Amino acid sequence: MSDSRRPHTGRRRNEAARRAILDVAVDLLGRDDGAPVTIDSLAAAAGVGKQTIYRWWPSKGAVLLEAMAERAGTDIPVPDTGTLRGDLEAFLAATFRGAGQRLTASVLRNSMAEAQRDPHAREHMRAFVESRRRVLTGLLERARDRGEIAAGADLALMVDQVYGVLWYRVLVGHGPLGDAQAAELARALSDQAAARLGDAAG
Amino acid sequence: MSDSRRPHTGRRRNEAARRAILDVAVDLLGRDDGAPVTIDSLAAAAGVGKQTIYRWWPSKGAVLLEAMAERAGTDIPVPDTGTLRGDLEAFLAATFRGAGQRLTASVLRNSMAEAQRDPHAREHMRAFVESRRRVLTGLLERARDRGEIAAGADLALMVDQVYGVLWYRVLVGHGPLGDAQAAELARALSDQAAARLGDAAG
Amino acid sequence: MSDSRRPHTGRRRNEAARRAILDVAVDLLGRDDGAPVTIDSLAAAAGVGKQTIYRWWPSKGAVLLEAMAERAGTDIPVPDTGTLRGDLEAFLAATFRGAGQRLTASVLRNSMAEAQRDPHAREHMRAFVESRRRVLTGLLERARDRGEIAAGADLALMVDQVYGVLWYRVLVGHGPLGDAQAAELARALSDQAAARLGDAAG
Amino acid sequence: MSDSRRPHTGRRRNEAARRAILDVAVDLLGRDDGAPVTIDSLAAAAGVGKQTIYRWWPSKGAVLLEAMAERAGTDIPVPDTGTLRGDLEAFLAATFRGAGQRLTASVLRNSMAEAQRDPHAREHMRAFVESRRRVLTGLLERARDRGEIAAGADLALMVDQVYGVLWYRVLVGHGPLGDAQAAELARALSDQAAARLGDAAG
DNA sequence: CGGTAACCGAGACGGTACGTCGGGTCTTTCG
DNA sequence: CGAAAGACCCGACGTACCGTCTCGGTTACCG
Numbered sequence: 001m002s003d004s005r006r007p008h009t010g011r012r013r014n015e016a017a018r019r020a021i022l023d024v025a026v027d028l029l030g031r032d033d034g035a036p037v038t039i040d041s042l043a044a045a046a047g048v049g050k051q052t053i054y055r056w057w058p059s060k061g062a063v064l065l066e067a068m069a070e071r072a073g074t075d076i077p078v079p080d081t082g083t084l085r086g087d088l089e090a091f092l093a094a095t096f097r098g099a100g101q102r103l104t105a106s107v108l109r110n111s112m113a114e115a116q117r118d119p120h121a122r123e124h125m126r127a128f129v130e131s132r133r134r135v136l137t138g139l140l141e142r143a144r145d146r147g148e149i150a151a152g153a154d155l156a157l158m159v160d161q162v163y164g165v166l167w168y169r170v171l172v173g174h175g176p177l178g179d180a181q182a183a184e185l186a187r188a189l190s191d192q193a194a195a196r197l198g199d200a201a202g
Numbered sequence: 203m204s205d206s207r208r209p210h211t212g213r214r215r216n217e218a219a220r221r222a223i224l225d226v227a228v229d230l231l232g233r234d235d236g237a238p239v240t241i242d243s244l245a246a247a248a249g250v251g252k253q254t255i256y257r258w259w260p261s262k263g264a265v266l267l268e269a270m271a272e273r274a275g276t277d278i279p280v281p282d283t284g285t286l287r288g289d290l291e292a293f294l295a296a297t298f299r300g301a302g303q304r305l306t307a308s309v310l311r312n313s314m315a316e317a318q319r320d321p322h323a324r325e326h327m328r329a330f331v332e333s334r335r336r337v338l339t340g341l342l343e344r345a346r347d348r349g350e351i352a353a354g355a356d357l358a359l360m361v362d363q364v365y366g367v368l369w370y371r372v373l374v375g376h377g378p379l380g381d382a383q384a385a386e387l388a389r390a391l392s393d394q395a396a397a398r399l400g401d402a403a404g
Numbered sequence: 405m406s407d408s409r410r411p412h413t414g415r416r417r418n419e420a421a422r423r424a425i426l427d428v429a430v431d432l433l434g435r436d437d438g439a440p441v442t443i444d445s446l447a448a449a450a451g452v453g454k455q456t457i458y459r460w461w462p463s464k465g466a467v468l469l470e471a472m473a474e475r476a477g478t479d480i481p482v483p484d485t486g487t488l489r490g491d492l493e494a495f496l497a498a499t500f501r502g503a504g505q506r507l508t509a510s511v512l513r514n515s516m517a518e519a520q521r522d523p524h525a526r527e528h529m530r531a532f533v534e535s536r537r538r539v540l541t542g543l544l545e546r547a548r549d550r551g552e553i554a555a556g557a558d559l560a561l562m563v564d565q566v567y568g569v570l571w572y573r574v575l576v577g578h579g580p581l582g583d584a585q586a587a588e589l590a591r592a593l594s595d596q597a598a599a600r601l602g603d604a605a606g
Numbered sequence: 607m608s609d610s611r612r613p614h615t616g617r618r619r620n621e622a623a624r625r626a627i628l629d630v631a632v633d634l635l636g637r638d639d640g641a642p643v644t645i646d647s648l649a650a651a652a653g654v655g656k657q658t659i660y661r662w663w664p665s666k667g668a669v670l671l672e673a674m675a676e677r678a679g680t681d682i683p684v685p686d687t688g689t690l691r692g693d694l695e696a697f698l699a700a701t702f703r704g705a706g707q708r709l710t711a712s713v714l715r716n717s718m719a720e721a722q723r724d725p726h727a728r729e730h731m732r733a734f735v736e737s738r739r740r741v742l743t744g745l746l747e748r749a750r751d752r753g754e755i756a757a758g759a760d761l762a763l764m765v766d767q768v769y770g771v772l773w774y775r776v777l778v779g780h781g782p783l784g785d786a787q788a789a790e791l792a793r794a795l796s797d798q799a800a801a802r803l804g805d806a807a808g
Numbered sequence: 809c810g811g812t813a814a815c816c817g818a819g820a821c822g823g824t825a826c827g828t829c830g831g832g833t834c835t836t837t838c839g
Numbered sequence: 840c841g842a843a844a845g846a847c848c849c850g851a852c853g854t855a856c857c858g859t860c861t862c863g864g865t866t867a868c869c870g
Contacts, residue, residue: 010861011819036319038851049822054853112373113318116311117238122375129374154386156377157367161390164366165359167373171314172331173324175358184356188363188394195393216842240830251843256832414845415835421847440723442825453848458827516777517722520715521642526779533778558790560781561771565794568770569763575718575773576735577728579762588760592767595801596794616866617814644856655817660858 006047013056020046021053025067029110030103037064037110061114061121068111069128071104078135084143085190091139092162092182100177105170112171133159143193150196158189222248223255227269231312232305239266239312263316263323270313271330274306280337286345287392293341294364294384302379307372314373335361345395352398360391417460424450425457429471433514434507441468441514465518465525472515473532475508482539488547489594495543496566496586504581509574516575537563547597554600562593612653619662626652627659631673638712643670667720667727674717675734678710684741690749691796697745698768698788706783711776718777739765749799756802764795 006016024046028037035041039060043050057063076098079090098104115125133156140155149155165185169177226248230239241262245252259265278300281292300306317327335358342357351357367387371379428450432441443464447454461467480502483494502508519529537560544559553559569589573581612622630652634643645666649656663669682704685696704710721731739762746761755761771791775783 006821008821008860008862010821010863011817012862014821017821036851039853040851043822047822049820049824050853051823051855052821055820060852109318113315116315116373126374126376129376133376154390157383157386157390160367160370160377161363161387164368164370165362166366168362168366168369171318171369171373172328174328174331174335175362181359184359185363188359191394191397192390195397219842238830241832242830245843249843251845252832253834253844254842257841262831412845413837413843415847416845418835418847440825443827444825447848451848453850454827455829455849456847459846464826513722517719520719520777521640523640530778530780533780537780561787561790561794564771564774564781565767565791568772568774569766570770571774571777572766572770575722575777576732578732578735578739579766585763588763589767592760592763592798596797599797599801612816614816614865616816616868617812618867619814620816623816645858646856649817653817655819656858657818657860658816661815666857 014052017046017048017052018056021048021063022067022070025063026071026107029064029067029107031106058120059118061111061118062124064107064114065111065121065124065128068107069124069131071107076135078139083190084140084146084148084193085186087139087143088186088189089183091136092186093179095162096166096177096182097179099166099170105177108167108170112167129163133163136162148190148197149193150199153193153196158192161185161189216254219248219250219254220258223250223265224269224272227265228273228309231266231269231309233308259322261320261322263320264326266316267313267323267326267330270309271326271333273309274300274330276300278337280341285392286342286348286350286395287388289341289345290388290391291385293338294388295381297364298368298379298384299381301368301372307379310369310372314369331365335365338364350392350399351395355395355398360394363387363391418456421450421452421456422460425452425467426471426474429467430475430511433468433471433511435510462524463522465515465522466528468518469515469525469528469532472511473528473535475511480539482543487594488544488550488552488597489590491543491547492590492593493587495540496590497583499566500570500581500586501583503570503574509581512571512574516571533567537567540566552594552601553597554603557597557600562596565589565593620658623652623654623658624662627654627669628673628676631669632677632713635670635673635713635716636709638708638715643716663726665724665726667724668730670720671717671727671730671734674713675730677713678704678734680704682741684745689796690746690752690754690799691792693745693749694792694795695789697742698792699785701768702772702783702788703785705772705776711783714773714776718773735769739769742768754796754803755799756805759799759802764798767791767795 006014006020008014009016021042024042025037028035028042028045037060039050039053042060042063043053053063057066076091076094079087079094081087081090099108111121111125115121136159137155140149140158143149144151144153144155162185165181166177169175169181175181223244226244227239230237230244230247239262241252241255244262244265245255255265259268278293278296281289283289283292301310313323313327317323338361339357342351342360345351346353346355346357364387367383368379371377371383377383425446428446429441432439432446432449441464443454443457446464446467447457457467461470480495480498483491483498485491485494503512515525515529519525540563541559544553544562547553548555548557548559566589569585570581573579573585579585612620612626614620615622627648630648631643634641634648634651643666645656645659648666648669649659659669663672682697682700685693685700687693687696705714717727717731721727742765743761746755746764749755750757750759750761768791771787772783775781775787781787
């Protein structure tokens with residue numbers, strides 16, 4: 001993998017090695033051949049000793065999740081179309097399109113599986129999920145401030161519906177995940193919000 | 203595990219062995235100590251030779267998922283309150299209550315993790331999920347026939363909104379899964395359905 | 405402990421694997437390229453899983469020593485020339501010639517090194533050494549019975565003088581180990597025995 | 607190990623560090639817990655960087671053997687009792703007593719093991735052994751000059767019998783190594799010498 | 809007297825081998 | 840002839856050391 005020699009950095013952590021490990025991790029996670037990413041192959045492909053991985057990460061799951069967070073966390077821009085439905089549709093489309101990619105989906109599936117076994121990975125997963133949720137929650141709060149969502153609405157549950165559908169489809173693979181689904185779900189959620197507003201009004 | 207001696211049955215398949223294997227599988231899946239259920243421990247605990255497992259199941263994942271399906275698949279009665287919201291609330295409450303139990307949740311988490319690695323398990327998971335979805339889909343279709351849901355509504359997506367939230371919370375564990383969530387989600391979905399009806403009417 | 409005769413079910417030890425392991429061990433020990441015989445290479449060369457080695461031997465040293473004992477223990481015939489000096493010369497010549505071979509010497513050196521670290525190997529070495537000593541002790545006892553060695557002579561020390569010289573030269577390599585040395589040492593020891601006889605007589 | 611701070615010596619070799627390394631090496635070699643003295647533990651215990659060891663010694667074995675030579679090489683005084691047997695008995699008693707000490711024996715065993723693997727150590731061992739042999743050879747030559755040993759006698763083989771017995775017992779541990787053995791062996795060797803003298807005379 | 813060369817403690821690095829664990833197959837013996 | 844027992848091959852696991860490297864610092868020598 002790393003043909004060109006990576007220089008030692010003495011007694012300080014070698015940033016180049018860290019990068020190589022994470023890059024290779026994303027690469028391997030992306031393969032959906034079912035091969036479950038071994039530490040040996042990871043180390044070999046990164047041109048790194050296994051100890052260098054274990055020195056900095058407590059477990060395989062931790063590496064994979066950090067790698068995943070880097071990849072999947074590639075910022076989804078927060079749109080501002082002026083309406084809840086427009087914002088949702090744009091955000092969901094970008095999000096679903098990302099997660100729908102074969103490679104990213106594979107990363108997500110492997111990571112979630114790892115998180116079920118490894119407590120470290122679990123914690124990383126929790127943090128990753130939280131960071132993603134925060135973005136969407138912000139979008140919804142803005143809409144609420146604009147008066148498009150009732151004050152008492154359960155924003156968390158709305159967020160869960162989005163990411164729930166996303167993970168569910170990624171993990172089980174029973175249905176597609178693309179622009180059409182994003183649009184449909186955006187409409188459903190804005191309908192939910194509108195209905196509650198009407199309640200409050202009436 | 204099997205204190206009393208299970209008799210050999212000679213040349214015919216030993217149903218008792220099959221039962222013991224599935225029972226032990228559920229038991230081990232239920233432990234959420236993170237220990238990942240090995241075939242050896244499964245065979246030992248069931249008082250069964252490993253070959254007896256492999257004779258009847260193609261892989262570890264297949265056993266575990268079949269075990270899970272037995273447990274988690276305990277039939278949720280399909281309610282009939284006369285209204286979509288009532289039906290949903292009853293169904294979701296029962297479903298969430300089941301999945302929210304520590305043991306069942308543990309089984310689900312382990313099974314989903316297994317399904318990400320093992321193709322056999324993946325297929326089983328797909329089938330299990332499909333069977334569960336069919337029930338809820340039936341409930342929604344009935345409501346559509348009653349005129350509570352628009353003809354063009356994406357029922358599959360509504361089903362996903364339910365099971366997506368369920369799996370998402372089970373797997374990540376960032377929020378509770380109980381009657382309150384069931385009620386809130388039932389209300390949201392029926393609102394969403396009603397909104398589409400209004401569109402169609404106008 | 406409490407178990408009486410259990411008839412043993414299940415697959416039996418694979419004798420071919422055992423032989424392959426020991427043969428390969430001798431082969432690898434024999435290389436005096438300094439490469440220290442790893443379990444991995446041993447298993448690979450024998451076409452055997454590592455576990456199969458660890459199932460039957462407690463440590464690497466134990467395998468190597470058993471292999472060595474088989475090789476070096478190839479029976480040295482006990483000569484019967486009628487005189488102590490003749491017997492000694494024949495026995496020592498055969499023994500030294502064996503140990504002097506490059507391959508056997510290499511096996512001996514590696515084994516002794518292993519025995520210094522590994523308690524299991526140490527015990528095996530003790531047993532091997534003891535079995536070799538017994539043969540020579542028997543030869544000396546016969547000579548004592550014939551009256552060629554004084555009753556009070558320290559036979560154990562005489563045996564040590566033989567094997568001491570042998571191991572010393574094998575391990576340090578400061579001098580040859582062949583027929584000439586055998587003859588010289590045989591003469592020295594029979595002289596030494598004769599001297600004690602004279603003492604007793606005088 | 608080194609509680610008090612060792613002062614830097616700038617660009618000149620730090621003698622204190624060298625001493626600390628050798629002292630710790632002897633200390634660790636002396637443990638007969640079978641733990642095989644690693645460079646890391648050696649460096650840590652000496653409060654020294656690993657590079658400081660590799661700067662001055664070509665390999666682990668070299669350090670250990672130099673340490674051993676220092677300890678075991680503590681000069682055995684060459685006695686002068688006037689007779690071969692007396693000289694031998696005194697010299698052997700002192701030598702055996704030294705090597706018989708648990709700590710020294712442990713050092714010797716570990717060093718010899720190291721010498722079988724490491725070429726540097728092997729060479730050091732050869733040199734050490736040679737220096738020890740020279741002393742005993744000198745003692746024998748003096749006796750030959752006095753006419754107590756025949757001119758044609760194989761002094762080297764006599765020396766080998768002494769050190770052979772010593773190493774053999776140290777390495778295998780099948781018998782004690784003390785004054786009694788020293789006396790018995792001294793008598794045996796002087797008997798050998800006397801016998802050859804008689805031959806020459808007759 | 810200000811570089812600079814060689815030493816030092818520290819510790820990360822790429823590797824190799826370790827001994828263990830688990831997966832899935834194969835073989836033996838019993839009922 | 841199915842089922843238990845369990846040995847087999849394979850390969851990943853996480854750890855221990857190896858010998859190399861770079862760092863930041865100290866001290867002695869040299870210009």
